[in-house]
Amino acid sequence: MNTHYHSEHFRKIAPHYQSLRTTDAEPVEYIAHHLKSVADIHAADVGCGTGRYTSLLMQYLQDKTPIIHGIDYSIEMLKQMHTHFSGNGRGKALREVNASYMKLPFKSESLDCLFTFNAIHHFMPEIFFSESARVLKNGGYIFIYTRLRSQNSRNIWGRYFPLFNEKETRLHESGDLERYASKVPGLHWAQSQPFTFPRSSSANSLLRLAKYHHYSTFTLYTPDELDGAMQEFSENLGLSFVDQDNIQWIDENILLVFQKE
Numbered sequence: 470m471n472t473h474y475h476s477e478h479f480r481k482i483a484p485h486y487q488s489l490r491t492t493d494a495e496p497v498e499y500i501a502h503h504l505k506s507v508a509d510i511h512a513a514d515v516g517c518g519t520g521r522y523t524s525l526l527m528q529y530l531q532d533k534t535p536i537i538h539g540i541d542y543s544i545e546m547l548k549q550m551h552t553h554f555s556g557n558g559r560g561k562a563l564r565e566v567n568a569s570y571m572k573l574p575f576k577s578e579s580l581d582c583l584f585t586f587n588a589i590h591h592f593m594p595e596i597f598f599s600e601s602a603r604v605l606k607n608g609g610y611i612f613i614y615t616r617l618r619s620q621n622s623r624n625i626w627g628r629y630f631p632l633f634n635e636k637e638t639r640l641h642e643s644g645d646l647e648r649y650a651s652k653v654p655g656l657h658w659a660q661s662q663p664f665t666f667p668r669s670s671s672a673n674s675l676l677r678l679a680k681y682h683h684y685s686t687f688t689l690y691t692p693d694e695l696d697g698a699m700q701e702f703s704e705n706l707g708l709s710f711v712d713q714d715n716i717q718w719i720d721e722n723i724l725l726v727f728q729k730e
């Protein structure tokens with residue numbers, strides 16, 4: 470995995486990221502429900518980006534957790550987190566930490582939970598799981614929110630944007646992640662919860678997302694490939710949807726829960 474390449478992408482996208490993404494409360498509600506009998510939670514959100522999910526986790530878990538660490542290796546993403554969430558009075562319980570998932574800045578067996586949202590495909594899962602298992606207490610949880618390769622192939626991009634599935638080789642299937650976790654002593658898969666979200670947008674807004682590389686998948690195209698793919702995408706949308714200002718589709722995601730015992 471080319472770390473420099475991806476850090477460059479997140480450096481460029483950081484100022485716009487917060488306004489571009491749809492934040493789904495449902496997985497966080499599910500996590501809060503899962504943790505309803507756990508008190509005094511020490512936790513970190515790994516690959517937290519601008520902190521939109523770290524902040525939501527804090528809203529849902531505030532009675533149970535004194536602090537949630539937001540871990541990211543992109544300083545620019547963490548600066549956005551500071552501006553949007555942790556820099557104000559309410560955000561004192563969120564702490565930005567510039568670090569990599571490969572070497573989490575916590576003592577062994579010190580955390581109750583690790584969360585990672587939309588980031589596992591940027592990590593090497595075997596390292597993520599072994600480092601997570603090191604810092605988790607016995608009984609601790611890892612919550613991974615992601616879209617699977619198969620889910621990606623059914624969304625608006627996977628269905629209508631040329632080469633999207635061929636280019637996006639980083640995503641996993643849940644069985645892959647379960648296998649990586651099962652190789653780490655003491656770690657096992659506990660639960661999976663799929664989510665579906667009806668979405669809508671205009672064709673022009675979707676094309677802008679591609680043009681400005683607002684998903685890292687678009688950085689995997691050469692400029693010529695991307696131009697050609699955008700043209701074809703626009704034609705595909707024209708053929709498949711009557712109203713170009715109201716393109717509708719379903720996004721699918723999954724929450725995977727692992728436990729250390």
Ligand SMILES: C[S@@+](CC[C@H](N)C(=O)[O-])C[C@H]1O[C@@H](n2cnc3c(N)ncnc32)[C@H](O)[C@@H]1O
Binds near residue numbers: 521
């Ligand atoms: C697609 S973004 C998701 C951000 C956030 N979790 C969200 O859902 O909005 C992926 C994040 O993973 C971070 N990341 C990538 N490699 C990392 C690494 N080695 N260690 C820590 N964070 C990393 C990126 O900087 C980026 O902020």
